[in-house]
Amino acid sequence: MPDDSDDQLKQGTGFTRRGFIATIGTGAVAAAATAATAEAKTQGAELPDGAEMVRVALEINGRTHRLLVEPRWSLLYVLRERLGLTAAKLGCERGECGVCTVLVDDKPRYSCMMLAVESEGLKITTLEGLMKGEELGVVQKAFVEQDAFQCGYCTPGQILAVEGLLRANPSPGMEEIRQGVSGNLCRCGAYAHIFKAAGRAAELKKLEGGRG
Numbered sequence: 001m002p003d004d005s006d007d008q009l010k011q012g013t014g015f016t017r018r019g020f021i022a023t024i025g026t027g028a029v030a031a032a033a034t035a036a037t038a039e040a041k042t043q044g045a046e047l048p049d050g051a052e053m054v055r056v057a058l059e060i061n062g063r064t065h066r067l068l069v070e071p072r073w074s075l076l077y078v079l080r081e082r083l084g085l086t087a088a089k090l091g092c093e094r095g096e097c098g099v100c101t102v103l104v105d106d107k108p109r110y111s112c113m114m115l116a117v118e119s120e121g122l123k124i125t126t127l128e129g130l131m132k133g134e135e136l137g138v139v140q141k142a143f144v145e146q147d148a149f150q151c152g153y154c155t156p157g158q159i160l161a162v163e164g165l166l167r168a169n170p171s172p173g174m175e176e177i178r179q180g181v182s183g184n185l186c187r188c189g190a191y192a193h194i195f196k197a198a199g200r201a202a203e204l205k206k207l208e209g210g211r212g
Helices: 005-013 018-043 075-082 138-147 157-169 174-180 191-207
Strands: 054-060 063-070 101-104 107-110 124-126
Touching: 063 075, 075 124, 101 157, 107 157, 138 157, 138 191, 157 174, 174 191
Parallel strands: 054 124
Antiparallel strands: 054 063, 101 107, 101 124
């Protein structure tokens, strides 16, 4: 049976149903393109007046990355948004929570508080750098064994804090462990398990000859 709805719609509005749908589709594409352009602008596509891109070479997880950065970009931003190393998390962005912790010359540092340009010439280690291919590193294994996480958001930073502690002090006591992770907050309150994991990681490192 013929469908004359297109003809009826055209008589009343000047549009056919097919034409109307095509117009809506075109509008949606245009809106999406406009939104994408706006998003690019808000994410710093345009430099502040007088600012220039700077060429840096960053040594991360034993590999040198050469890239252009804005002077204002934090190390955390470059790790996540430019290099795809997303283990370091975005949290408070003011050096209080510790979820962005990485190792800089083997010492725990908040990557949200470091500029990428000041990281040149330093040895940076992220959680990805503790892996051996697909195999977990020693501290990561200890965290799994001791169930030292709940939601897991703070876990990468906690692991890097423990790793940094053990590189400086292979045999920490409980008070030293508490102090070593004191700059990393856990909203789930899994501290007792985190402390146990740090102690277990120290034992595992000794068994493996100190290898991470």
